[in-house]
Amino acid sequence: MIENRPGLNALAHLVLILGVVVVALPVWVAFVASTHGPTDFMSGTVPMWPGPHLVENYAKMLDTGLSTSGTPPVGWMMFNSLVMALSIALGKIAISILSAFAIVYFRFPLRGLAFWCIFVTLMLPVEVRIVPTFQVVAGLGLLNSYAGLSIPLIASATATFLFRQVFLTMPDELVEAARIDGAGPMKFFRDILLPLSRTNMAALFVILFIYGWNQYLWPLLVTTSSDYYTIVAGIKRLADVVDGLPQWHLVMATAVLAMLPPVAVVIFMQKLFVKGLVETEK
Template structure:
């Protein structure tokens, strides 16, 4: 039974509204800055209402970009980030599902050791292995390429662990029924495991897409050709101005544009995302 306590309800709503305002205020300030002129934020005061240059600033960044920073138009950088994020998300899910499938349903020597060798790589983030990873990518001639941006980040111990836990919850009777019906391993994987893992795949896709989209250090390191700059690294290059002040109104316009694809993915897949995180029974 849920008691009706107006005071607690009011306090809960107050805390939620305060949290929303704290999170939304920086985004609002960035949006306001993106609609202002070049000198509006140099006076020491921060305007809190949009200005008259919204269409002008956004059109400029989408069409020509900020040439003084050496970056291409924002549209190209967003496309590069989109290719990288999709490659990482789809690649991680595909490889992790196959790895978990092999670990759970196949019997081979040192199966447990293989899983723990994969799992222990969680202690080796990209920043720790970035120098050998760069040497490998450079030796393969993958600098300034989509493959170089994506392939070193595709393997995922976390996704492998999550899919392993999902597969372990599938009843053995279902596996035996599929074997009796003459289903081979790949048919069982395609017709049974994939549909049962749909919500988990959706939840992981959202997380991994945002992970790939927000990558900063790796794209900054391996891209020297402006045609392969990603949006996050591009924002950093726009903010680093040697001879002059950063054009913050254009940098903020780029930051707002960079937020749109991840927000669209989260909103579009919200139902499956939440269901994949909370669903425990198959």
């Protein structure tokens, strides 16, 4: 039983408010900076209230971009990031759910070894395998392409493990009932497992979409053409100025725009996301 004490409630609310302030303050500073002109940062002090250049700064980055940095308009970079994030999220879910389905419901030699070989890849971060992966992608001619941005990041041991755990919680009676009704493996997968895994797929989609959207190192390596720059790597290029000072008001406007799609995905899929994480019974 949870005790209802005014002092504890006040302390809990105070901790939550402090947490919100700590998380929201950098976002607020970035937004404020994106509404000022280039000379407002030369004094060394950061303004804390919005300025008069909000529409001007955002319209410039969405329409023409910053030509001195060699990057295309922000809208095009956001489109590239959207294609990459959707390809990674949907590709990971499709491959992982099929892999987990095969591991749980099919009997074949070395089935356990196959799963653990997939699971062990969790110990290999992207930075460890990025050089051989780049060599393979370059050898296949996939540099400066959406395939080169997405395919090397599609396989996911984590998603395979999560779907395996979900399938292990399914009652055996479902399999027996489907077998008695004459349903084949793929019909059982399509008509029973997929609907029951809907919330889990939604939760994974949110996580994987944000993972794909926030990719920085890999797009920086495989894209040399501005037609395939992603928004996160584009922010880095905007901040790199050889002769002169970075135009931080435009960099911050780009950063704020880059936050909008992941935030929108989390907001619109919040209920399914939470349900997919906490749901344990089918």
